[in-house]
Amino acid sequence: MKLGVNSGFSATRNCMLASPAVFRRQEFLIRCLGGYSSYQKGIQGVKSMAGPTSEADSENILRAITPTLDQSKHKGQAGKIAVIGGCREYTGAPYFAAISALKIGADLSHVFCTKDAAPVIKSYSPEIIVHPILEESYSVGDEDQASISSKVLAEVDKWMERFDCLVVGPGLGRDPFLLDCVSRIMKHARESSVPIVVDGDGLFLVTNCLDLVSDYPLAVLTPNVNEYKRLIQKVLNCEVNDEDSHGQLLSLAEQIGGVTILRKGKSDLITDGKTVKSVSIYGSPRRCGGQGDILSGSVAVFISWARKLRAAPDWDTSISPKNPTILGCVAGSTLLRKAASLAFEDKKRSTLTTDIIEYLGRSLEDICPVN
């Protein structure tokens, strides 16, 4: 059946580039002969999983939602991502998320951050468009807060319609005034049906104000161990129960109202409250800070792609699961784990997040060659 899926999918979408179709057909034949190593890895992943959660067909999902490249396309069609984050303390996190989105194939990557953070983030890379518009309490008098908040919102609104996905949280900090502005930005994003990937301090914000994401199917939360713990305590009013990680994760997503949750860990667990998929292939034992930012930037791009392709007439209806936010999370998780494993092979204990980012391109090419 997968042949029907992939070749049909290719035949219609690769009219200008024959080789991806050929590649997918060859890949199917190799898999029929049981020789497809990444597929084998997937199977091993399943074997290594406890509980009823099923391993996602990670690499095939990544291939299915990655658009073919085409000389006739124009700037912006491969994705426009915005990261809301970056303050006086944190500048690395929003940079990691924004540059990862570009390295995967997005056309434009914006960062909306505070005035202090902007020059530093700009200095990391000329590729990123950095808007120094957010303000922290220390720089705003009480009497000016209302007017400045409206000004910030107006600045972001000028761009909102153009963005395919927002990433809220990397290096956002916890300043009350800044978080209040970001809450308003999130409300406007919802009104414009722009998907929102929430990580880092964005999860701190959302955990304390669940209405920002509840019942919004285009919201994606990507908690790590501690962020997940706080969510469980706040939403389910209990402790994390690893005996029933599957059921508890389902209840959490259901309780928040069908948002998608990517629980990061040894295996990444992904749910939308209906199904739970895990991604266990590849990965690295290095836990240097910043990998979560690569993930949020990557998931944002893959969700944008999944939504566009799903709306296309040649979308392969047999791809499962159907939810584009889950497909985006599976693809983002798979790509980060692959890049992290390649970087670790190379740099071992000294692997840093910038090293992993350098392997995003090769990882994507290994899984989903351009031709």
Added chain:
Amino acid sequence: MKLGVNSGFSATRNCMLASPAVFRRQEFLIRCLGGYSSYQKGIQGVKSMAGPTSEADSENILRAITPTLDQSKHKGQAGKIAVIGGCREYTGAPYFAAISALKIGADLSHVFCTKDAAPVIKSYSPEIIVHPILEESYSVGDEDQASISSKVLAEVDKWMERFDCLVVGPGLGRDPFLLDCVSRIMKHARESSVPIVVDGDGLFLVTNCLDLVSDYPLAVLTPNVNEYKRLIQKVLNCEVNDEDSHGQLLSLAEQIGGVTILRKGKSDLITDGKTVKSVSIYGSPRRCGGQGDILSGSVAVFISWARKLRAAPDWDTSISPKNPTILGCVAGSTLLRKAASLAFEDKKRSTLTTDIIEYLGRSLEDICPVN
């Protein structure tokens, strides 16, 4: 006996990675046959040493206190380090210390510096979390000093409990108001039993105010020739006597109250007032500025690891010396000397500190392979 030591140590800790255990067994056999070159270098080191000081079993200590990597661990468990340093004049030193900590395997590395220094240090690397909170006299009116000092302390205290080790001094400068704030930070670190590695201008501060570290067994001083001379003059009220470097170093540590001292030199001498160990292997004739910062950042990470592993049930009780600050100093010294020697082989006279930092990962992998 070392076979029992190491293999037992591996067998319990390397349940997920078999090869380090195999590596240690092979290494033991090679050493039995007298073929282990770095061990030979160690022996030569001992021969070249004057006095009763014994050469540390450097590489085995480094291997013993370096944690095995494990997919199930999460961010922070491999170490969270903070560097207190960086002012209007100096920005390189705190960067070298903080990035070295990450390159060795710490998960998170923070820098607390002045407002002027922060954007520059941030721009060196997005991997480091930089807090622009310290103030120098020129930017603070006398009437504001008390309130600003309390604010600075409150900012650091928010984080203190999370840090496994502080490095105080790299690029700190000698501004009286700033040093007064740092003194208060050190007192709070002591109250929280956070180890403190003191180097550079931190040694200037401590030499003039010994109470900051005296009788604190988790304090480590890493003086170079001149800093050591000032310490000897201040504490023992005499000149450095190289005829009795062993005895004088012991008296110095004893006099200050059992702090650990790493005296940097052709051979690094390390004591806690009870025993003196030397590290003579590897090393480079290049004396470019900044190597001391690599050392302080490395020692901070190794002390964190040594303290954690020493508390673990499978800690090898036969490892000598017992003191985790000495173990950390031996490992840090060994790794820097190895990286410096590899960088010098490569770059010769043009070797810079950044070149040495690039060899930290390979040096660690050569001595303590991941698998």
